[in-house]
Amino acid sequence: MSDKPKIIIGLVVFFALFTFPFWYNHGKATSAPEPLLSAKAKEAKQCVRDVEYMRTEHMQLLDGWRDRTVRDAQRVYEINGKEYVASLSNTCMECHDNKADFCDRCHEYTSVNPYCWDCHTYPEEKK
Amino acid sequence: MNVNYLYSLLAVVVLGLVAYVGAGAAGLQGVFGIFLPYLAVVIFVAGFVYRVMDWAKSPVPFRIPTTSGQQQSLDWIKQNKLDNPSTLLGVLGRMFLEIVTFRSLFKNSRVELVGDRISYKWVVWLWLFAILFHYSFLAVVVRHLRFFLEPVPFFVQAIEQIDGILQVGLPGVFISGVTLLAGAVLLLLRRILLPKLNYISKAADYFPLLLIIGIALTGIMMRYFTKVDVVKVKELTMGLTTFHLGIPEGGLSALFYVHLFFVCILIVYIPFSKLMHMAGVFLSPTRNLANNSRMKRHINPWNPKVKFHTYDEYEDDFREKMIEAGLPVEKE
Numbered sequence: 360m361s362d363k364p365k366i367i368i369g370l371v372v373f374f375a376l377f378t379f380p381f382w383y384n385h386g387k388a389t390s391a392p393e394p395l396l397s398a399k400a401k402e403a404k405q406c407v408r409d410v411e412y413m414r415t416e417h418m419q420l421l422d423g424w425r426d427r428t429v430r431d432a433q434r435v436y437e438i439n440g441k442e443y444v445a446s447l448s449n450t451c452m453e454c455h456d457n458k459a460d461f462c463d464r465c466h467e468y469t470s471v472n473p474y475c476w477d478c479h480t481y482p483e484e485k486k
Numbered sequence: 487m488n489v490n491y492l493y494s495l496l497a498v499v500v501l502g503l504v505a506y507v508g509a510g511a512a513g514l515q516g517v518f519g520i521f522l523p524y525l526a527v528v529i530f531v532a533g534f535v536y537r538v539m540d541w542a543k544s545p546v547p548f549r550i551p552t553t554s555g556q557q558q559s560l561d562w563i564k565q566n567k568l569d570n571p572s573t574l575l576g577v578l579g580r581m582f583l584e585i586v587t588f589r590s591l592f593k594n595s596r597v598e599l600v601g602d603r604i605s606y607k608w609v610v611w612l613w614l615f616a617i618l619f620h621y622s623f624l625a626v627v628v629r630h631l632r633f634f635l636e637p638v639p640f641f642v643q644a645i646e647q648i649d650g651i652l653q654v655g656l657p658g659v660f661i662s663g664v665t666l667l668a669g670a671v672l673l674l675l676r677r678i679l680l681p682k683l684n685y686i687s688k689a690a691d692y693f694p695l696l697l698i699i700g701i702a703l704t705g706i707m708m709r710y711f712t713k714v715d716v717v718k719v720k721e722l723t724m725g726l727t728t729f730h731l732g733i734p735e736g737g738l739s740a741l742f743y744v745h746l747f748f749v750c751i752l753i754v755y756i757p758f759s760k761l762m763h764m765a766g767v768f769l770s771p772t773r774n775l776a777n778n779s780r781m782k783r784h785i786n787p788w789n790p791k792v793k794f795h796t797y798d799e800y801e802d803d804f805r806e807k808m809i810e811a812g813l814p815v816e817k818e
Contacts, residue, residue: 362542362546363542366538366539366541366542366769367542369538369768370534370535370538370539373534373765374531377531379631379635380631380634380635380727381727383635383639384634384635384636384724384727384728385728387636387728391717391718391720391721391724391734392717414715414717415713415714415715416713418656418657419656421656422655422656465716465717467637467638468636468717468720469632469633469716469717469720470632470638470642470643470646471657471716472643472646472647473656474653
C-alpha cells in the first residue's frame with residue numbers, strides 16, 4: 360500500500376504556502392516609498408536630529424518627548440544648542456503638515472500602525 | 487560533562503562573525519543579501535522534497551498505531567476514539583490535536599523511585615516550553631511576512647495588533663519575540679541542566695536551539711536597540727520576492743546580515759536535521775494510521791506468490807490410486 364499521492368498533495372500544499380510571497384507579489388512594481396517633504400521642511404533642511412537618526416529612531420524620540428512632557432512637565436527639547444517645544448502636533452506637524460504624504464507612506468509600507476493619532480490630531484490633509 | 491553545546495555555540499558564533507565581517511567589513515552585501523538567501527531557498531526546497539519523497543518510498547503494509555486507549559470492540563464497550571481511532575475521522579482528529587496541541591508531549595511522564603516504590607509522575611515542562619516556543623515561532627514568522635508582501639494583508643496586521651497589545655515602549659514590544667527567546671532558552675537549559683537529557687544530547691540537538699536564539703537575539707537587537715531602517719529592509723526583501731534584485735542605496739547594517747545569514751543557515755539546515763519533524767509529524771505511522779486491523783485485512787503487498795496445491799486438486803490427481811489403496815476419498 361502506498362500513500363504517495365497523499366504525500367505529494369501535502370508537499371504541493373506546503374510549497375504553495377512557502378512560496379506565497381512570490382505569487383502574491385507577482386507582477387507588482389516594488390519601489391520603496393519616499394516620505395514627501397513639504398516646502399517648509401525642505402527649506403529647513405535639518406530636522407531636530409539628522410536624517411539617519413530620524414529615520415530609525417524617531418519613535419523613540421517621540422516616546423521620550425511624551426514621557427518627559429506628561430510625567431515631568433518638561434516641554435522643551437534641547438539639542439545642538441537649539442530648543443524645540445516637545446510636541447508632535449505642534450512642532451513636528453508644523454513642517455510635516457501632511458500625515459498621509461509624510462507619516463503614512465512608510466508606516467503603511469512596513470505595516471506599522473502607531474497609536475499617536477488615538478490622542479493627537481493632525482492637520483487637515485489638502486490634496 | 488557534555489561539551490557538545492560548546493561546539494554548537496562555537497559554530498553559531500563563528501557563523502555570526504562570518505556574516506558580520508563578510509557583509510560588514512568586507513562589504514559582500516550582494517552575497518549575503520541576495521545570493522545566499524536564494525541559494526538557501528533552493529537547497530531547502532530540494533532537500534525537503536528529497537527527504538519527504540524518501541519517506542514516501544517506505545512501505546507501510548500494516549497498521550502500527552500506538553494504541554493509547556480502548557480500541558473499537560463490542561457495542562457496549564466505549565471506544566477511545568482519539569487515542570485509538572479506527573476510522574479516518576478519528577485519525578484526522580488525532581492528527582489535528584497532535585499537530586496543534588502536541589498531545590504526545592503532554593502525556594510526558596517521569597519514572598521515579600519514591601522510597602522503595604516506583605512512581606510515574608506527570609511532567610508538563612517539555613510540553614509547556616515546546617508549545618510556547620512553537621507558537622511564538624509561528625507568530626514571528628507570520629509577522630515577518632510584512633517584509634515580503636505588499637500590500638500587507640489583513641491577517642499579518644491582525645497578528646501584529648494582537649502581538650503588540652501590551653503597547654509597551656516604542657517600537658511596541660511584540661510578545662511573541664520575547665516568548666520565542668524564552669522558549670528556546672528554556673528548551674536549551676533543559677538539555678544542559680538535566681543530567682539524563684544532557685547525557686543523550688548531541689551537538690545536533692544544541693545547534694538549532696542556539697541558532698534560533700541567535701536569530702531571536704539579533705532580531706530583538708534590531709527592533710529595539712541598534713536599529714535598522716525597515717524601509718530599506720523591505721526594499722531588499724521585496725526585491726528578492728519580485729526578482730528585482732539590488733541592495734538598497736547606502737546598504738544595511740552588518741547586524742541585519744547576521745540575522746539574515748542565521749535564517750539562511752536555519753532553512754538550509756532543516757532538511758538535513760531533526761528539524762524535519764515539521765514534515766515528519768504528518769508522516770508518523772504510529773499516529774496517522776487507523777487501528778482497523780480487526781475489521782480490514784491488510785495484506786503485505788510484497789508477499790511472494792506461493793503456488794497452492796489444494797486437497798481437492800490433490801484428490802483429483804490421485805483419486806484412482808487412492809481408491810485402489812483403499813483410502814477414503816471425498817468424491818467418488
